[in-house]
Amino acid sequence: MGALDSLKHAWSALTSANEQNPLTSGAQYGVTTSTRPPQRPTFRVNNERTIINSVYTRMSIDVAAIRLEHCRIDPETEQYLGKIRSMLNDCLNVEANLDQGARHFRQDIALTLFGTGSAAIVPVDTTLNPITNGSWDIKTLRVGTIVNWEPEHVKVRLYNEKTGLYEDLRLPKRIVAIVENPFYSVMNEPNSTLSRLIHKLSLLDNVDEISSQGKLDIIIQLPYVVKSEGRKKQAETRRQELETQLKSSTYGIAYADGTEKITQLNRSVENNLLAQVQYLKEELYNELGVTAGVMNGTADDTEMLNYTNRFIEPILDAIAEAMARKFLTKTARTQGQDIRYFDTPFKLIPISQLGDLVDVLSRNQIVSPNEVRPVLGLKPRPEPQANALINSNMPLDDQITGEPEEEDPLDAVEDELDAEMAALELA
Numbered sequence: 526m527g528a529l530d531s532l533k534h535a536w537s538a539l540t541s542a543n544e545q546n547p548l549t550s551g552a553q554y555g556v557t558t559s560t561r562p563p564q565r566p567t568f569r570v571n572n573e574r575t576i577i578n579s580v581y582t583r584m585s586i587d588v589a590a591i592r593l594e595h596c597r598i599d600p601e602t603e604q605y606l607g608k609i610r611s612m613l614n615d616c617l618n619v620e621a622n623l624d625q626g627a628r629h630f631r632q633d634i635a636l637t638l639f640g641t642g643s644a645a646i647v648p649v650d651t652t653l654n655p656i657t658n659g660s661w662d663i664k665t666l667r668v669g670t671i672v673n674w675e676p677e678h679v680k681v682r683l684y685n686e687k688t689g690l691y692e693d694l695r696l697p698k699r700i701v702a703i704v705e706n707p708f709y710s711v712m713n714e715p716n717s718t719l720s721r722l723i724h725k726l727s728l729l730d731n732v733d734e735i736s737s738q739g740k741l742d743i744i745i746q747l748p749y750v751v752k753s754e755g756r757k758k759q760a761e762t763r764r765q766e767l768e769t770q771l772k773s774s775t776y777g778i779a780y781a782d783g784t785e786k787i788t789q790l791n792r793s794v795e796n797n798l799l800a801q802v803q804y805l806k807e808e809l810y811n812e813l814g815v816t817a818g819v820m821n822g823t824a825d826d827t828e829m830l831n832y833t834n835r836f837i838e839p840i841l842d843a844i845a846e847a848m849a850r851k852f853l854t855k856t857a858r859t860q861g862q863d864i865r866y867f868d869t870p871f872k873l874i875p876i877s878q879l880g881d882l883v884d885v886l887s888r889n890q891i892v893s894p895n896e897v898r899p900v901l902g903l904k905p906r907p908e909p910q911a912n913a914l915i916n917s918n919m920p921l922d923d924q925i926t927g928e929p930e931e932e933d934p935l936d937a938v939e940d941e942l943d944a945e946m947a948a949l950e951l952a
Contacts, residue, residue: 576806577723583820585635587832588840589628591868593617593848600861609862612652613663613852617864622649622665623686633668634844638706642713645669645681646702646848647694655700660854669694671703679703702847707839711812718812722805729798748784826874833868841866871897890914 595614597606608614616622621630637644648655650664669683678695685692706712712719745767751760770779781787810816814835818824824832849864871879879901886892895905895912905911 576726577719580820581636581639584639584815584836585632587837588635589632591631591837591841591866592627593631593841593845593864593866596863596865597861598863598865600859605865606861611662613864616663616666622667624684625667630666630668631844634704635840637668637670638704638840638843639712641670642706642709643671644704645671645679645683645696646704646844646851647681647683647696648700648852649683656697663852700851702851704843704847707843708813708836711809718805718809722802722809725798725802725805729802743787743789745781746786746788748782888916890916 595609595611595617597609598604599606616627616630618627620626625633634644634646645668647667647669648661648663648665649667651661652664653661655661667683669681671679672682672693673680675695677699678697679701680693680695681701682691682693684690711717714720745760745764747760747763749756751757767779767781771777814832816824816828816832818828819832845864845866849858853862853864871882874882883892883897887894887897891914893912893914894910898905898911
């Protein structure tokens, strides 16, 4: 394309409205919002004022950090063979839909699971109609919340990217990947530890709100007995006078009679709500396999390994299993197709220990240099040895590199001579 063609076909988003640019012509494209993306999952109302929101966010980020992959495995040994380049794999690793990338999509699944106890992964765009066809490919995916459960169908509340609104769709269960929270009894049951913690935190917030409303909490002791109706009216008049003085004064100053005594209640009524909150929080962490170090980023490798094995992996197992059941046909699973999750094994290892670990793995011919170099932030090398399982501390001639050795013709001649000499000696 020449310079004139480039100038002719060039386009700018800031073109004049006189050129009938559809982006600036005032056309209506659906519901418009400027506060937040409408497709983002919303928490329950009683979660937003507590620490549960931050706990959910931290856990969902950890779940989304591990990638899902449409892969091929050995049907006999279930050993990983390689990644399948398909539209489903693009949804899991590149772009799930118009609004969400792959990582945002995985985090959306985790947040929906934690908030509602179940999540529906719906194939929005497919190559064929999944209701009438047995084999179809997925183009886009979205996460919805299940409103109603039926024997063979579910009603899913799903975001419609064309209208900008949430819509309720009745879909067959066989085409929707329904993921249930493995920790439902801990996080979503009405009497669960998390529900009790949310309730106690709400009560604690209400107590703090009441105590911070700007009240003085003072008692006025008048120089007379307040028992008759007349004295009560006189005491009420005196109280209103003090309120008026304090309210109308610039610095909040009022005067009192020398016979009156004013006592200020400068401490709130004590309760054990905070102790109960701390106990329930610790109990929730224990039931989920989470520690305070995981939440604040100071956990060691043992704590992170325990957290990954006890919490992250059950969530990912449930997601991968549900998607493999509904999005892969029985024939595809028989041929070795599967959906699995893969974590980076070296990301939790300090750089001071990584060098020794890489040395042990390479000397025992477990990993090749090019498999480790991207972990260190280095580019792969083009040399053949960089892709081979070799021990750099030994000569290459003494190692098996996986390539068949060429036979020397002289070796065959020498073997024949040795056999003839052995036959003559025996004779």
